Amino acid sequence: KWLVSKFNQLAKEVNQNLEAFELGVACSKLYDFIWDVFCDWYIELTKPRIQAGGETKANAQAVLVWAMQGMLKLLHPFMPFITEEIWQTLVNDGSMIMLQDYPVYDEKLNYTEEENAFEKIVLAIKAIRNTRTELNVPPSVKAKLYIETEDVELFKGAWLFFEKLASASEMEVGAKFDIANTASAVTHSARIFIPMDELVDKEKELARLNKEKEKVQKDIDFLSNKLNNQGFLAKAPEKLIEAEKAKLAKAQEKMDKIMQSIQAYSA
Secondary structure, X not given: OHHHHHHHHHHHHHHHHHHOOOHHHHHHHHHHHHHHHHHHHHHHHHHHHHHXXXXXXXXXXXXXXXXXXXXXXXXXXXXXXXXXXXXXXXHOOOOOXXXXXXOOOOHHHOOHHHHHHHHHHHHHHHHHHHHHHHOOOOOOOOEEEEEEEOOHHHXXXXXXXXXXXXXXXXXXXXXXXXXXXXXXEEOOOEEEEEEOOOOOXXXXXXXXXXXXXXXXXXXXXXXXXXXXXXXXXXXXXXHHHHHHHHXXXXXXXXXXXXXXXXXXXXX
16 A cells, blocks of 8 residues: 555646646656556565565555556656567567556545655665665674554564565564664664664764754754744745655654654763
């Protein structure tokens, strides 16, 4: 549902861009979706499901093919010949992609709640990967994860993804952890602790957290100034104002978690 909902939103935005003759913006959104969402994430997420076999394999493959066909249709106005060639190979039923209906937004495929929930998992995995990269920890080195979050059941149900995509050897999920000598990764919905005493330099970890603190503070300052600007509040649509408020709330949540991590290292 995460991918289906994201594709549905993509179709909506691309159609809006085409109607406004914003061809470059539409191409950019398609490029980002194909490489980041579909290739970098969804294909990787489906590998363990396909390996598991059975119904979960069939469902994963069905969504992969559905998304691939949809992406080809969206790309067709920009790349008519290569998308037609791929369509003939992929579908192989004698149909032509140029005669297919162009994807449009469908409210029935709008799984906002499920999309937002799974986005928390994706952001957590990204944060863990970034932390490991900054500490020069190779993917082959497995480590136990302690995930501190209010969404306990959501994260527990995503163990397979953390095992395969975040090099987790074990995982504990709870509302609160008090663990010394760990590296930490932070998102707006979770703090992840990685016990890696032999790999983590305490001073280096503090420096990384302080650097992240500075970055988040800049975001908070920017968003706060924007929302305190009466000109912006008077002219901006209510939907945009609410979106900026949500961004500020997320940034403030992340800052709170970063400060907790800094205090733990400084103790």
